[in-house]
Amino acid sequence: MALFPFDDRDGFIWFDGALVPWRDAKLHVLSHGLHYASAIFEGERSYAGNIFKLTEHTERLFNSARLLGFEIPYTTQEIDDACQQVLAANGQVDAYVRPVAWRGSEMMAVAAQQSKIHVAIATWAWPAMFADRMAGIRLDMATWKRPHPETAPTASKAAGLYMIGTLSKHAAESKGYQDALMLDWRGRVAEATGANIFFVFDGELHTPTPDCFLDGITRRTVMQLARRNQIKVVERPIMPDELSRAAEVLIVGTGAEVTPVREIAGQMFTPGAITETLLDDYEKLVRMTPEDAAKRLAA
Ligand SMILES: Cc1ncc(COP(=O)(O)O)c(C=O)c1O
Numbered sequence: 001m002a003l004f005p006f007d008d009r010d011g012f013i014w015f016d017g018a019l020v021p022w023r024d025a026k027l028h029v030l031s032h033g034l035h036y037a038s039a040i041f042e043g044e045r046s047y048a049g050n051i052f053k054l055t056e057h058t059e060r061l062f063n064s065a066r067l068l069g070f071e072i073p074y075t076t077q078e079i080d081d082a083c084q085q086v087l088a089a090n091g092q093v094d095a096y097v098r099p100v101a102w103r104g105s106e107m108m109a110v111a112a113q114q115s116k117i118h119v120a121i122a123t124w125a126w127p128a129m130f131a132d133r134m135a136g137i138r139l140d141m142a143t144w145k146r147p148h149p150e151t152a153p154t155a156s157k158a159a160g161l162y163m164i165g166t167l168s169k170h171a172a173e174s175k176g177y178q179d180a181l182m183l184d185w186r187g188r189v190a191e192a193t194g195a196n197i198f199f200v201f202d203g204e205l206h207t208p209t210p211d212c213f214l215d216g217i218t219r220r221t222v223m224q225l226a227r228r229n230q231i232k233v234v235e236r237p238i239m240p241d242e243l244s245r246a247a248e249v250l251i252v253g254t255g256a257e258v259t260p261v262r263e264i265a266g267q268m269f270t271p272g273a274i275t276e277t278l279l280d281d282y283e284k285l286v287r288m289t290p291e292d293a294a295k296r297l298a299a
């Protein structure tokens with residue numbers, strides 16, 4: 001597959017308050033965010049010109065920054081507007097939207113209290129992450145564990161937390177799997193490397209309690225969609241030896257959307273009716289106007 005590098009594309013990136021030509025959106029190699037992972041980001045999707053749950057994503061961006069000890073130097077409204085602005089400048093309606101914020105170059109040591117906070121927003125076309133969705137994907141078991149919340153700011157979408165995600169995903173891909181299921185430090189089921197996970201047990205939808213990993217916006221949306229369909233939702237600690245009892249397994253996230261899972265490290269599952277209902281409902285919901293989507297979820 002020919003690579004289409006992300007630093008060599010046409011279009012615009014919103015960078016510290018203004019649109020700049022895509023190839024000019026550069027930072028210096030001596031940036032604290034690069035050396036010390038003092039960076040946080042968001043992942044959003046625009047459908048037919050509406051960024052799904054835009055303000056929730058922006059609020060999480062601000063919260064992630066606070067969890068890393070810095071403030072984004074804009075208002076949430078300014079960041080919401082900037083996301084729309086860069087999408088329009090790139091002439092896109094269906095796209096992935098990536099805001100990122102990081103500490104700059106003023107200080108290059110662990111302490112970086114005086115560093116400037118930078119923010120950039122890029123958008124790019126990103127079709128469904130996994131083709132032939134109902135076929136389901138294959139997950140391996142990761143060897144890395146999601147850390148204790150006193151070990152890392154686990155509620156933040158912090159760049160540093162993706163280090164073990166990338167290692168786990170690479171290990172899984174090298175064995176022919178598409179992704180990996182990560183356990184937490186206690187050995188409980190946590191999530192995939194970039195998406196939350198659900199299981200169908202006895203007709204109910206079960207998902208791990210998000211006490212040391214991201215409580216995804218898609219996760220919360222899917223729980224609402226399930227309840228609207230009179231499917232009971234249970235958040236609880238889930239142990240890996242329970243997986244063999246699951247009738248269906250699915251992962252959910254902005255990138256993954258709703259993706260059925262057909263295998264976890266040799267255990268097979270058949271994507272079924274509950275997964276299909278949630279997948280269809282999610283696809284319809286994200287294509288509604290924000291007002292209609294809010295009404296649908298409130299009904
Ligand atoms: C590690 C991780 N967990 C969960 C999620 C799902 O979060 P959301 O549904 O808010 O995109 C993501 C994706 O953004 C992620 O990277």
